[in-house]
Amino acid sequence: MMKLYNVEVSGNCYKVRLLLSLLNVDCEIVPIDIANREQKSPSYLKRNPLGEIPVLEDGELTLRDSQAILVYLARKYGGDTWLPSKPSEMALVMQWLFTACNEIARGPMDARFHYKFKQNLDIEKAHEKSKSILTMINLRLANRDWLELNRATIADIACFPYIALAHEGKISLDPYPHVQKWITNIKELPNFISMPGLE
């Protein structure tokens, strides 16, 4: 069986657990003790030399990045539903995985790191970037239910956690009603699962 090295409070781990649930795919969840820096231990660094979670193992395969894991699971278990194989559609969905990795990470994810995990970083810049990307996504969702292709894809799954957890970075979603509606859409997907802080 696949193994996911996991931390419950990580939005990046959660997006993988969420897709596993939506795909109805079994996976062993292996908790990593970040309080004792297990992710920096020699045995873990063999899995991921960057010392970060999550990591997915599937037989000989070891994958170290949450968005890359979404790509793997979607292509392996999801047919063309969650990540299409047609180049134009694949790239449209992929855009949002890079938005998750760039603008959302440098915005609401960093803001949450700062307030929830006491990370020393430029919180003003994180709030500024949050405003910019949330404004853009709110506009995008004004006349559609999903980020791309008029259906739920890994574009939505990749962007969802740190936007839905924005309040933990002291960012209000009040100015972004279409983003709030989209969060509800995702929560209503069959087999949706939650994480601490989302309710």
Add this chain to the structure above:
Amino acid sequence: MMKLYNVEVSGNCYKVRLLLSLLNVDCEIVPIDIANREQKSPSYLKRNPLGEIPVLEDGELTLRDSQAILVYLARKYGGDTWLPSKPSEMALVMQWLFTACNEIARGPMDARFHYKFKQNLDIEKAHEKSKSILTMINLRLANRDWLELNRATIADIACFPYIALAHEGKISLDPYPHVQKWITNIKELPNFISMPGLE
């Protein structure tokens, strides 16, 4: 014909031009006048509401992220060579596009922004992140010529520009001999093209 909205000094635009050349695919290059903030003009913001370059247009398709554009070009024109369709191999390559978007962007790319384009950011953190990712990649390349799959893929193309431009962010590659050898490997690819600052 496809159109690439382009800025010569951008490493993100360059990686797209490089893959186009390696694939021997024709594309109209449309220069964007960043000195006059053309990327923030209403007509450009219709292409990319984030106001960033590059953007690729191919008929009805508009793509706004350099790594997503690499995915599109590789899958549309590269067969299985530059980005394989097998889920495990696709995900292994994709990992590095997220490394380009995360660790390399927050490391050597940010350092170059700071020194070359006078961006106000935490340069110490950018240098610290550069050291961490370059150390990891140097170790990775100690016993292989390419980042993944024993051949050149878009993993290498995505990571290459801002590592090869590290000196413009006052980062020396002297401590990373395997990274230097990998840079040479890429420069020796058939149809390789360069950009300002790379020589």
